[in-house]
Amino acid sequence: MKAHFLAKTALAALLAGCVTPQALASTHSEAAASAAAIPAGSGYFAADSTLPFLAPDFTKITEADYEPAFEQGMAIQKAEIEAIVGNPAAPTFENTIVALEKSGRMLGRVAAVFFALTGANTTDGLDGIETTVSPALSAHSDSIALNPALFARVKAVYDARETLALDTEDAALLDNTYRGMVHAGALLSDAEREAVKTINSQLSVLTTEFSQKVRAATVAGALIVDTAEELAGLSPAQIEAAATLAAEKGHEGKFAIALQNTTQQPLLPSLENRATREKLFKASVYRADQGGENDTRLLLARIATLRAEKAALFGDPDWASYTMYDRMAKQPATALGFMEQMVPALAATQNREAEVLNQRIAADGGDFAVQPWDWYRYAEKVKAEKFAFDEASVAPYFQLEKVLEDGVFYAAGKLYGLTFKRRTDLPVYHPDVWTYTVFDKDGSELGLFYFDPFQRPSKRGGAWMSNFVEQSHVWGTKPVIYNVLNIPKAADGEVQLVGFDNVETTFHEFGHALHGFFANQKYTSLSGTATARDFVEYPSQVNEIWATYPEVLQNYAKHHETGEVIPMEMVGKIQAASKFNQGYDFGEVVEAALLDMKWHALTPEQAGAIDTPEEVNAFERKSLEELGLEIDLVPPRYRSSYFNHIFSSPAGYSAGYYSYLWTEMLDKDSRKWFLDNGGLTRANGDHYRATVLSQGGTRDYFEMFREFAGRDPDVTPMLESRGLIEGE
Numbered sequence: 004m005k006a007h008f009l010a011k012t013a014l015a016a017l018l019a020g021c022v023t024p025q026a027l028a029s030t031h032s033e034a035a036a037s038a039a040a041i042p043a044g045s046g047y048f049a050a051d052s053t054l055p056f057l058a059p060d061f062t063k064i065t066e067a068d069y070e071p072a073f074e075q076g077m078a079i080q081k082a083e084i085e086a087i088v089g090n091p092a093a094p095t096f097e098n099t100i101v102a103l104e105k106s107g108r109m110l111g112r113v114a115a116v117f118f119a120l121t122g123a124n125t126t127d128g129l130d131g132i133e134t135t136v137s138p139a140l141s142a143h144s145d146s147i148a149l150n151p152a153l154f155a156r157v158k159a160v161y162d163a164r165e166t167l168a169l170d171t172e173d174a175a176l177l178d179n180t181y182r183g184m185v186h187a188g189a190l191l192s193d194a195e196r197e198a199v200k201t202i203n204s205q206l207s208v209l210t211t212e213f214s215q216k217v218r219a220a221t222v223a224g225a226l227i228v229d230t231a232e233e234l235a236g237l238s239p240a241q242i243e244a245a246a247t248l249a250a251e252k253g254h255e256g257k258f259a260i261a262l263q264n265t266t267q268q269p270l271l272p273s274l275e276n277r278a279t280r281e282k283l284f285k286a287s288v289y290r291a292d293q294g295g296e297n298d299t300r301l302l303l304a305r306i307a308t309l310r311a312e313k314a315a316l317f318g319d320p321d322w323a324s325y326t327m328y329d330r331m332a333k334q335p336a337t338a339l340g341f342m343e344q345m346v347p348a349l350a351a352t353q354n355r356e357a358e359v360l361n362q363r364i365a366a367d368g369g370d371f372a373v374q375p376w377d378w379y380r381y382a383e384k385v386k387a388e389k390f391a392f393d394e395a396s397v398a399p400y401f402q403l404e405k406v407l408e409d410g411v412f413y414a415a416g417k418l419y420g421l422t423f424k425r426r427t428d429l430p431v432y433h434p435d436v437w438t439y440t441v442f443d444k445d446g447s448e449l450g451l452f453y454f455d456p457f458q459r460p461s462k463r464g465g466a467w468m469s470n471f472v473e474q475s476h477v478w479g480t481k482p483v484i485y486n487v488l489n490i491p492k493a494a495d496g497e498v499q500l501v502g503f504d505n506v507e508t509t510f511h512e513f514g515h516a517l518h519g520f521f522a523n524q525k526y527t528s529l530s531g532t533a534t535a536r537d538f539v540e541y542p543s544q545v546n547e548i549w550a551t552y553p554e555v556l557q558n559y560a561k562h563h564e565t566g567e568v569i570p571m572e573m574v575g576k577i578q579a580a581s582k583f584n585q586g587y588d589f590g591e592v593v594e595a596a597l598l599d600m601k602w603h604a605l606t607p608e609q610a611g612a613i614d615t616p617e618e619v620n621a622f623e624r625k626s627l628e629e630l631g632l633e634i635d636l637v638p639p640r641y642r643s644s645y646f647n648h649i650f651s652s653p654a655g656y657s658a659g660y661y662s663y664l665w666t667e668m669l670d671k672d673s674r675k676w677f678l679d680n681g682g683l684t685r686a687n688g689d690h691y692r693a694t695v696l697s698q699g700g701t702r703d704y705f706e707m708f709r710e711f712a713g714r715d716p717d718v719t720p721m722l723e724s725r726g727l728i729e730g731e
Contacts, residue, residue, distance in 0.1 A: 041082045048072040048113040054429060055440075056451040056483050057472045059116045061430040066128045069117050073136045076110030077143045083107070084147055087156065094156040096167055100177050103153070104526050105477065115471050122469075123487050124433050124461045130215055134208075141207035141653065145200040148187035157181055158189075175701045176526050179329075186328055188317070195316050202313045206306060206653040213302045214463070214651035217290075220297035221645070222460055224290040225252065226260045226283045234258055236275035240494045247494075262287050263489065264464025264647065266591065266638050269502075272379040272394070277371075284376035291644040292616065299644045300616040306650055307602050308610040310657065315607050322603040323658035331537045331665070331704040335600060338537075338661040341668075341718075342596055346630055348727045349593060353586035353633040359385060375638055382584045389583065392576040394502055400560045400569040401506050403456060403490065403499040407437075410506070410559030411513045414549035418688030419517070420444025423452070433459075435492070436485075441520055450474070450520050453485035456509075457492040463647070464489055466508050468515035468543075474522035474530050482531065484519045486512040498563045503577060507547050514546025515539075521696040534700045537662035542696055544670035545677075551578060552683055582726035587637050589725050594627055594639035596661040599649050601626035603658040619643060669708060671720040676712050 043049070047068050051057045083106040090098055121129050147153065160167075161181040169177065188199040227249060228234060234242050242258065249259035260270055260283055268287050274280045291299045307322075314325035323335040332338045360373040360381040373381060387393045408423070415421045422442045429438050429451075436455045443449040453471075455462075472483035488508055493499045501509075515532060518539075522531030532539055549555045551574055560569035601622075605613075613622050623643050627634040641648065648656040656662070673691075680687055694711040708716055722728045 040086050042075075042079055044072070044075045044079055044109045046072055046075070048076070048109055048116075051112070056448075056481055058429055058451055058483050059471055061432050064116065066126070066132065069113060069129075069132050070136065072109070072113040073117075073139070076107065076113055077139065079109050080107040081143070081146065084150065084153060088150065088152040094159040096160055096169065096173065096177065099156045099160050100180055101477075101526075103157070103180065104176060104528060106147075119469060119471065119485065120432055122463050122467070123455055123485075124459075125218075125463075126461065133211055134215070137207040137211045138204050141203045142200065145187075145203055148184055149189065149196045149200065151189070154184050154189040157184055172525055172529060172701045175529055179528065179700070182329070186317075186325075191316065198316055199313060202309050202316075203653065206309050206313075209302055209306050209309070210650060210652050210655070213299050213306065214647060216297045216299050216302065217645045217647055217651065218463055220291040220299070221262045221264065221464060223297060224262045224286045226262075226279075226286045227252070227254050228258050228260075228279060228282075231258060233276050233279045234260075234274065236273040237270065238273075240497050241270070241273075241491075243494050244491065261458070261460075262290060263458075264645070265640055266642060267375070267379060267587075267640075269491075269504075271376060272383045274380070277377070280376040280380065281374070284374075288375075288638060288642060292620065292642070294616070298616065299650070300619040301614075303602075303643055303646075303650045304610070304613045304619050307605060307613070308607065310603065311605050311607040311610040321605060323600055326603070326654060326658045329535055330659070330662075331535050332661075335604065335658065338665065339597075339600055342593055342600075342661055342664060345589075345593060345722075345727065346632065348722075349586065349590055350631050350633070352727065353590055353637055356382075356584060356586040357633065357636055373636065375636060378587055378636065379584075382587065386580045386583055390576045390580040392573075392580040397569075397573065397577065398500045398502050399562050399564065400573075401501050401503065402561075402563045403501050403505075403509075405559045405561065406501060406506050406509050407454060407513075408559075410550070410555055411510055413558045414510075414546075414552070414555045414683065415513070415517065417554070417683050418549075418685065419521075419692055420685060420688075421449065421520075422446075435459075448481065450482040450484060452516060452520075453483075455485060456488045456490045458489040459492075462487070462489065465647075466512050468512050468519065468532070470519060470531075473527045474519070474524065475527045476523075476525045477527070482519045482522060484516045486516055488512065500563065503550075507550050510547045510550045511543045514543030517546065518542045518696050521692050522699055523697040524699045524701060529700045531699055535704060536656065536659040537665045538669075538704045539666075540663055541666040541669040541673075544666055545673050545691075547670075548674045548677065549683065554683055582724075585725050585727065586633075589727075590632055590637040591640040592663060594630065594632060594634065594637065595641050595646070596664055597630055598623065598626055598639050598643065599646070599656070599660040600658060602643065602649070668718050668721045669716050671724050672716050672718075673712065675720045 047060075047063050049072075052060050054060050084103070087099060087102045087106075092098055117129070117132070121133050157180055161177060164174070164177055188196050191199065225248065231242050231246075234245060237245070245258035245260055248261060249255070249257040252259055260268070263269060266288055268283055271280055271283060274283065291297055310322035314320070314322045317325055319325040321335075327333060327335060327338070332341070357373055360378065363381045363385050364371065364373060364377070371377075383394060408425075412421070412423045421444065423439045424442070426438050426440055431438060431453065433455065435457045436453055439452045439454070441449045441452050466486070466488045468484060468486050470482055470484050472480050474480060474482045486509075488505065490501055490505050519531040524530040527533075553571060553574075556571075556574060557568050561567065562569070613619055624634075627639065643650075648660055650657070677687055677691075691711060695707055698707055705715065719728070
């Protein structure tokens, strides 16, 4: 499971009263009326970049540019909205809906760059600016979404929709605009709208603070040990990196292991010293709930309460019911039922696998029962014995540059006819970023791709895709897309190898990039990845299939010393081993998704009663215990206190973490379709591009899937792939 934060346009999110980094990063605009009525901007962000594809020129941007640019961008968009409202002509689709869609272009330019950097290469200065601008952006969003005169014009067009000659995309834009404003509070009373504005402003501040505290807690939580012997089992390069990190942290002569965003930590299986494993695991799982300045528990409790209060203003019983209005699943009960049906088989699998691990511990002479910090170490031993699979033996076949260029790009060429050209002439925001021009099947330029693979303290955890520039026929723009990963960087002079999990992540995130590159929409707010939360992960998960497809593997998975292609026997072991350990791998994700829904199924009264750090812990534990899963052995992938997906932006993935499981259902069923129809062929790629990847958010998602697969989605392939049921 990948931690993914996806930027998408924002009219829908903007109108929902939650201007997030992701939402603003894709906004485009132009003056809605005469140029004289709209103030002119100044500074770098006042005009489009002069670089190819309008890519940002990082050599011309300083931190001092951001706040003035945000202020100007908001002022310009405010004037554009006033011009729409003040237009004496009767409301039409063009002078109201399209004009609103076009508003905010300067604001979109600055946000696209700013929020890319706060995610991938932040500084104390950028963090300070984010703290300042977040509430201002929230208030600006509300000034649009809750503008009665603007809504009156939108409603007039919406009410006349049956008489308008709108194509599919026009109709989708109109529907999204109207429903988004209603969802933001356009039909509320004046007092209720003011209450929504207040809540939105508070959420903007609190969620920004949550994100920053989690990042600080993660950095501060790095495990410090005194001797290299405590790190026995790590490679010399990993121990050297630990020494370097410790020195950077002011612990010269000691060793440090940085935390990653998830509860489990990637080095745990390699560590031979059980005490070190326990310390590392506990540093992770307790990183933000031990009191002090980085404790997030009161913050998240207040966020949950405010969300419940906002939902109540709209007459909804809870935040989950309120926020799922535009999802593929539609209702919380649908998502909960989908997940809960897996719990019995999952609980049985956890118990069965724990017993297997306990037997393996005893065989090693251990006199302890498996704990979370032991689980993966002994699971890998069982894998090595049962499947003759050893993760360390696989990594030498996966050299990062070859994974990307000879694997990910090769598959995209075979499926879609794409080609790629590395370039070094464009400014980047960090020296580790690689750039490529992407060419379409006819040789024309499709867009620009940035690849930022390596972990660093200035980068938040996880992996994600976003846009510097969105595709839009209205603006004649082509996509400028970036993928961000968190791969530990090899020591200087070492070959950059990656584990198979990072191989899959590279394919996964480029699946999002393909969704963005194949965008073919007029309007930015419907373009590319601007889809429902429980649909957007689907194309990226499908793209992971090619990581182990024989033809693709033979092209990129070559031993970095011998050039030997990875033996298919080893690949078979990877695939067989992937069905083992689902009690943990799948369990931690299901638990996180259900924990998310539990927090967001609270009424205002229930949420408000959780007002101490201890009550936050108690609620989390009670929620998880009710599932009947082995939560002490298998904690959730994210505990509440560092669950960035759901608490680090005004809406984020709240009541939406189930989306990873929902889209996995779509993914596994689609993989079956690809394999049943010949696999890696241009015909299959062109069909998937035409029916799914190029459609953006313009159509009903079930209809889109039916056009692709010829039927409704089926959960069976997902359950089989997880080993929860036997395949045919």
